[in-house]
């Protein structure tokens with residue numbers, strides 16, 4: 001990375017991962033072949049897959065009932081794969097509607113069974129996390145999007161529920177310590193916090209599977225992938241490899257607890273500047289602010305174009321806000337060093353001084 | 357590549373593709389970011405996707421009604437995605453059962469409608485291509501596996517049919533000139549002839565879509581991916597990029613017609629040696645031999661282990677046959693230079709001289 005890359009996903013990766021991967025593209029492990037040229041059934045790749053799965057288990061401190069899968073398809077595939085495997089026709093799943101992605105997930109579930117929107121923050125453009133709601137006991141599962149990438153909100157308190165909890169953690173997986181064993185199923189597209197685009201992590205409690213009556217196509221059946229240790233068909237070899245390297249890097253950084261402290265510091269620094277700087281203000285309710293995606297606008301919207309151009313000149317990349325929120329979004333996932341956040345803060349200050 | 361890599365898939369790629377990709381992993385197009393770190397909505401990646409799609413169109417000489425998609429999931433996902441989109445409940449699709457992959461495809465189709473096995477070569481362990489069969493006119497489509505990777509057979513004559521023809525070309529796409537406009541849908545996992553694992557090419561005639569009554573999950577609906585120009589969700593960016601580079605390379609080689617000549621020469625050389633060498637014999641019926649996967653055994657099976665070890669010592673990789681056929685399989689896809697085939701032939705001769 002030679003720029004300050006605040007892309008929301010795909011996002012920046014640790015330099016050491018990229019350097020290692022760049023070499024593996026020419027010669028993997030001294031085999032005289034590229035990582036792209038080896039068989040997915042070779043000992044070399046079996047080891048990559050096994051290490052990746054083991055690292056997930058270790059970093060999330062998962063109990064024995066869980067299986068770790070690296071699947072094709074992106075998080076959007078999970079929007080339908082989850083209900084395909086868990087929600088029978090006639091049954092009801094609950095969804096917490098906290099943004100675009102949560103909404104897409106619940107729409108897919110409607111193809112398979114009934115959906116109850118347990119709570120929604122659509123009334124104020126998803127700028128907050130719903131606080132008081134009751135979760136009906138008859139739900140087959142409750143689906144939560146732990147971090148809302150577009151709106152910059154995050155569940156800092158995971159609801160305590162009696163029904164199985166399914167979580168889309170695409171934009172905050174591995175960023176903070178949670179009791180991951182409280183979930184029944186967790187999924188995450190790799191391309192934000194743990195790898196490149198092209199592979200999706202699924203962590204699933206075996207005991208919740210096999211309870212729907214519909215026939216599940218082989219490639220969509222979690223049990224098939226569990227049985228084949230995530231190599232039922234040719235997996236996305238390179239994306240799994242990069243994820244493994246990124247998880248290794250994360251472990252070397254001290255794991256989830258250590259990275260959480262760094263993520264807290266990065267977010268605190270940036271939000272403090274947004275609050276103190278007279279030109280900017282945050283868009284999410286302060287209590288629900290995401291530590292991953294920091295969304296902000298300018299008090300004088302006519303300055304936004306100029307600030308964006310200024311950022312571009314300063315090698316600050318990917319800072320434009322999603323069109324549904326406007327303004328700016330700085331995504332500061334695990335791989336983002338605090339130095340880049342400091343650089344952004346300095347740039348905001350400089351801009352304020354020169355445009356005060 | 358520093359070895360002679362006969363892997364069946366993932367398989368060898370052109371060195372120049374790997375060198376270019378290795379650099380793009382550190383800095384893509386002078387952006388100061390890795391190809392893994394750019395947004396899939398960035399101009400840079402939109403261009404990659406557009407060029408990849410255009411190269412497919414050009415190399416296959418597709419007419420206007422076709423759409424070119426790069427999808428998640430592997431060819432196995434297409435086994436179910438094809439009938440999901442094309443076969444209504446109660447309708448019947450025909451399948452040509454010419455090997456393990458054809459068989460898996462037809463089994464998935466049974467989840468969606470009726471399947472008629474129009475012809476099968478299961479009776480002789482799939483060592484040939486069925487010759488005389490009639491294709492009922494009521495079929496919704498006929499599914500063919502143009503090259504049977506495991507058994508080393510290939511359809512040299514594509515059947516002339518009056519129903520829409522759907523083809524799994526995973527192991528011979530871009531290897532020979534066909535009238536691709538005769539097909540209704542073509543799919544191919546990229547990892548043999550056109551790229552790395554983790555992306556699947558789908559070429560589909562728009563006019564065959566939208567004719568089933570079932571609801572199709574968004575990620576499985578070809579029409580959604582067409583509408584979003586193959587970027588509905590985050591695509592497997594790197595796998596698309598490598599495919600684009602490989603297709604560019606193919607075009608530089610002279611395109612499909614030029615590569616076909618080279619593939620013919622490579623296959624002829626190897627089959628001649630198998631036939632002439634007293635130690636070896638081919639497993640597929642000569643008329644149906646694949647130009648991509650050359651399967652052979654030894655007349656004295658007790659020598660096979662030694663030949664395999666000899667190959668290993670000689671840096672010949674990936675030559676072990678699939679357990680369903682035994683013996684050896686040399687996969688000689690587009691990227692394989694004739695020099696490696698010559699090297700294999702020399703090694704077989706040397707082995708025969710020393711074990712005659």
Ligand SMILES: Cc1ncc(COP(=O)(O)O)c(C=O)c1O
Nearest residue numbers: 074075076101149170189589590
């Ligand atoms: C929280 C969340 N869920 C799901 C998705 C969709 O992911 P994909 O593009 O991998 O399908 C995204 C993409 O940004 C996301 O942020």
Ligand SMILES: Cc1ncc(COP(=O)(O)O)c(C=O)c1O
Nearest residue numbers: 233234430431432457505526545
């Ligand atoms: C002809 C054919 N079809 C389908 C497949 C399955 O492909 P994937 O592993 O990408 O699902 C293969 C894999 O070797 C194949 O050779």
Ligand SMILES: [Mg+2]
Nearest residue numbers: 099148149150
């Ligand atoms: Mg969102």
Ligand SMILES: [Mg+2]
Nearest residue numbers: 274275277280
């Ligand atoms: Mg302020």
Ligand SMILES: [Mg+2]
Nearest residue numbers: 455504505506
């Ligand atoms: Mg086969």
Ligand SMILES: [Mg+2]
Nearest residue numbers: 630631633636
């Ligand atoms: Mg012979």
